[in-house]
Amino acid sequence: MPEKKEDKIPPYYEVYRLARQQEEKGYSVIHLEYGDPDIPTDPRIIDEMSLKALEGYTHYSNPLGLDELREKIAENMSLRLRTDISRDNVIVTIGSKSAIYISLRAFYQPRKSVLLISPIWGLYHTLLKEMGIDYVNYKTRMEDGWSPTDDLFDIRRSVGIIMVNNPNNPTSKVWDNKSIKTIIDFARENNAVIISDEVYHDFSRKKFYSMLSYDYDKVICLYSFSKSYSMTGFRLGYIISPNNELLSKFAKLQQLYFTNVPVFIQYAGLKALEMPWIAVENIRILWRNTDFMSRGLKKMGMSFLRPEGAFYIFMKIPEKYNNSYRFCYDLLVKENLCFAPGEGFGGYDNFVRVSASLNIEKLRLALKRLERFLGDS
Numbered sequence: 148m149p150e151k152k153e154d155k156i157p158p159y160y161e162v163y164r165l166a167r168q169q170e171e172k173g174y175s176v177i178h179l180e181y182g183d184p185d186i187p188t189d190p191r192i193i194d195e196m197s198l199k200a201l202e203g204y205t206h207y208s209n210p211l212g213l214d215e216l217r218e219k220i221a222e223n224m225s226l227r228l229r230t231d232i233s234r235d236n237v238i239v240t241i242g243s244k245s246a247i248y249i250s251l252r253a254f255y256q257p258r259k260s261v262l263l264i265s266p267i268w269g270l271y272h273t274l275l276k277e278m279g280i281d282y283v284n285y286k287t288r289m290e291d292g293w294s295p296t297d298d299l300f301d302i303r304r305s306v307g308i309i310m311v312n313n314p315n316n317p318t319s320k321v322w323d324n325k326s327i328k329t330i331i332d333f334a335r336e337n338n339a340v341i342i343s344d345e346v347y348h349d350f351s352r353k354k355f356y357s358m359l360s361y362d363y364d365k366v367i368c369l370y371s372f373s374k375s376y377s378m379t380g381f382r383l384g385y386i387i388s389p390n391n392e393l394l395s396k397f398a399k400l401q402q403l404y405f406t407n408v409p410v411f412i413q414y415a416g417l418k419a420l421e422m423p424w425i426a427v428e429n430i431r432i433l434w435r436n437t438d439f440m441s442r443g444l445k446k447m448g449m450s451f452l453r454p455e456g457a458f459y460i461f462m463k464i465p466e467k468y469n470n471s472y473r474f475c476y477d478l479l480v481k482e483n484l485c486f487a488p489g490e491g492f493g494g495y496d497n498f499v500r501v502s503a504s505l506n507i508e509k510l511r512l513a514l515k516r517l518e519r520f521l522g523d524s
């Protein structure tokens with residue numbers, strides 16, 4: 148097994164790299180280590196993008212985003228979250244990933260810690276390490292339903308930023324009102340900025356509580372067109388905040404780093420929002436796939452909590468495996484099936500994340516390969 152290059156490549160990029168190596172050798176690998184739905188982007192969205200580029204929307208533009216798009220986002224999200232959002236609360240971003248980076252740059256206070264509520268998408272850990280920012284890793288547990296508990300208040304360091312992801316990648320957990328309140332109480336105690344990654348909000352199968360629905364305004368929420376509209380390659384996202392000071396700090400850096408999101412891409416986003424049934428159908432497909440995968444994994448005796456939002460399954464690996472990277476490596480080499488090691492989501496070394504973002508045929512084959520692997524090993 149190749150050594151993990153701990154400081155250079157995080158575990159889930161490493162398994163992806165190894166998977167590519169297998170493919171170069173001619174093996175057909177099933178990639179369930181990343182969350183890129185294999186549903187094609189609706190052609191009307193692509194047409195709109197091309198049309199707008201041909202019409203000449205190929206120049207610099209407002210760093211906050213197109214007024215029409217911000218207006219439409221505000222209207223949609225006001226309805227969805229049952230809260231008042233105006234165009235001025237919205238900034239369009241290059242995917243939501245860039246918003247994570249900009250937020251850290253904009254709100255980081257050197258004498259205060261950053262707090263991550265884990266498990267959380269691996270990028271958060273990797274990015275903080277890459278930026279040389281020391282952080283506190285608060286680990287929720289499957290036994291507590293992947294929710295924060297009052298031991299959060301045992302953290303004695305002064306916290307300036309809290310980063311959360313709800314619905315969660317990798318657990319697909321959707322927090323209830325009590326969990327959100329716990330985090331807000333902790334934020335209030337620390338006067339901290341909450342960066343709330345809600346990119347999977349529309350996948351939630353139960354009542355979704357956004358950080359925007361509470362009376363704490365040091366909040367910035369992240370959203371994306373990537374998953375529900377199957378537009379990962381467009382790199383289109385947005386942030387919403389009720390706080391003008393946070394928005395203006397963010398806007399300043401967005402302009403400095405990126406100028407603006409390409410305008411023809413923003414028009415594609417506007418077109419997508421005019422056809423909400425596309426997202427509804429994509430989400431239905433991804434829920435169905437997640438249920439299919441969950442049933443198959445349960446039959447094999449795997450242990451995990453039922454996904455409530457998003458299309459990931461975060462499951463325990465058999466006890467004889469003492470680390471998640473080892474499990475993923477063996478599975479990849481023996482069966483050409485790729486999962487993401489739990490270690491990368493905040494040190495959950497006895498878990499792996501399975502993404503049900505591919506079609507049922509591939510998922511069925513993946514289950515067969517996993518069953519053979521578990522039987523053999």
Ligand SMILES: Cc1ncc(COP(=O)(O)O)c(C=O)c1O
Pocket residue numbers: 182241242243244245268312316344346370371372373379382383384
């Ligand atoms: C929790 C979470 N946030 C953000 C992103 C990034 O999405 P985008 O494509 O908008 O950058 C992902 C992508 O997998 C994600 O899982």
